[in-house]
Amino acid sequence: MRLLVSGGGTGGHIYPALALIERLKQVEPDTEVLYVGTTRGLENKIVPDAGIKLETMQMQGFKRSLSLDNFKTVYLFLKSVHHAKKIIRDFKPDVVLGTGGYVSGAVLYAAAKHHVPTVIHEQNSVVGVTNKFLSRYVDQIAIAFEAARSQFPAAKVTMVGNPRAQQVAAQTHSDFSWTEYGLKDEVPTLMIFGGSQGAPKINQTVVDAIPEFNKRDYQVLFATGQKRYEHVKEQLKDVKLGANVKVVPYIKDMPAKMPKVAALVSRAGATTIAEVTALGVPTILIPSPYVTANHQVKNAQALVRKNAGLMITEDRLDARSLLVQADKIMQNADLRAEMAAAAKKLGKPDAADHLIKVLHAAIDEHQ
Numbered sequence: 001m002r003l004l005v006s007g008g009g010t011g012g013h014i015y016p017a018l019a020l021i022e023r024l025k026q027v028e029p030d031t032e033v034l035y036v037g038t039t040r041g042l043e044n045k046i047v048p049d050a051g052i053k054l055e056t057m058q059m060q061g062f063k064r065s066l067s068l069d070n071f072k073t074v075y076l077f078l079k080s081v082h083h084a085k086k087i088i089r090d091f092k093p094d095v096v097l098g099t100g101g102y103v104s105g106a107v108l109y110a111a112a113k114h115h116v117p118t119v120i121h122e123q124n125s126v127v128g129v130t131n132k133f134l135s136r137y138v139d140q141i142a143i144a145f146e147a148a149r150s151q152f153p154a155a156k157v158t159m160v161g162n163p164r165a166q167q168v169a170a171q172t173h174s175d176f177s178w179t180e181y182g183l184k185d186e187v188p189t190l191m192i193f194g195g196s197q198g199a200p201k202i203n204q205t206v207v208d209a210i211p212e213f214n215k216r217d218y219q220v221l222f223a224t225g226q227k228r229y230e231h232v233k234e235q236l237k238d239v240k241l242g243a244n245v246k247v248v249p250y251i252k253d254m255p256a257k258m259p260k261v262a263a264l265v266s267r268a269g270a271t272t273i274a275e276v277t278a279l280g281v282p283t284i285l286i287p288s289p290y291v292t293a294n295h296q297v298k299n300a301q302a303l304v305r306k307n308a309g310l311m312i313t314e315d316r317l318d319a320r321s322l323l324v325q326a327d328k329i330m331q332n333a334d335l336r337a338e339m340a341a342a343a344k345k346l347g348k349p350d351a352a353d354h355l356i357k358v359l360h361a362a363i364d365e366h367q
């Protein structure tokens, strides 16, 4: 299959696309892939690191208020559609997949206008602006939450789950050792990150909690987000780090590491949720209040309701509330086992295979 993929800006849109590509190459080894992203998004690092060819274009989002910048946005969008048409003519894809972010808006729109089969994947329960716009033009729509179905034209929708779930669930053993981070393999690890880009409030809270984490009999691996690392290092200038606490900008190759964590503290982004439910990882979720229709709270509630996760809303987040919840999970192996089993029941570990079927359905529709 010749597959053109576009999804950008943030890890939550990129990792599902990469997981789908990895699976497709396993089942259809003659697959050719080209990825289209933005010049500024996380895809610039993650996609080439995965050995996939990347083309970039300049994009920006709409401001909610009327602003001159919006004219520039429209100009860049039209320019990107033009650029995307050229990429499509040159690459000649059998199908084009969009996983969200403004860049996928331009690429999928161009593909649909070019009569190339098109599929979008929506990771969230509340549909993003780009996918909402594209839903009129594309052939097929794959979803990961039932709640998204009614927000799209019904005849186009198929429930598949999130391909990242299949990728992490398939990695049944890895050689990863916590000693890579100067930590110990025999001590339970609490991993902390604020989504793929880090979150200032979570970072500040962890910094405040570090003097207490230093005294715990569990260990902590804390990722600040690549762009926020220098700032956190500055905040930590006068804080002593215990041997059981490590602070890094970003955690690479998560599928090798996440199966080995005892519990995770994180935002409630859809791709993170797909991973922890596929693996059965107990979570403390701190939903981002800055996302469309507060969808991360809905994502988190789905786990809390089934006793698979705990939630701290950002307005209640401080070092004390974080430590109380972290201790509750990390100091009770039975509770962790119960939460892990509850989380796993919510996982969809064959999502990539379902999405591949949807890609073929879109191709077949055009024949």
Ligand SMILES: CC(=O)N[C@H]1[C@@H](OP(=O)(O)OP(=O)(O)OC[C@H]2O[C@@H](n3ccc(=O)[nH]c3=O)[C@H](O)[C@@H]2O)O[C@H](CO)[C@@H](O)[C@@H]1O
Residues within 6 Å of the ligand: 010, 011, 012, 013, 015, 123, 124, 164, 193, 194, 195, 196, 197, 223, 225, 249, 250, 251, 252, 253, 254, 267, 268, 269, 270, 271, 272, 273, 275, 288, 290, 291, 296
């Ligand atoms: C602020 C924002 O717009 N967030 C959205 C974004 O979140 P965001 O990009 O944070 O995405 P998710 O939480 O869904 O996924 C984060 C991904 O990054 C990985 N990771 C994270 C930290 C790290 O150090 N290393 C690493 O590899 C995680 O394992 C996961 O695969 O896309 C999601 C769609 O999927 C949405 O649900 C979120 O609301």
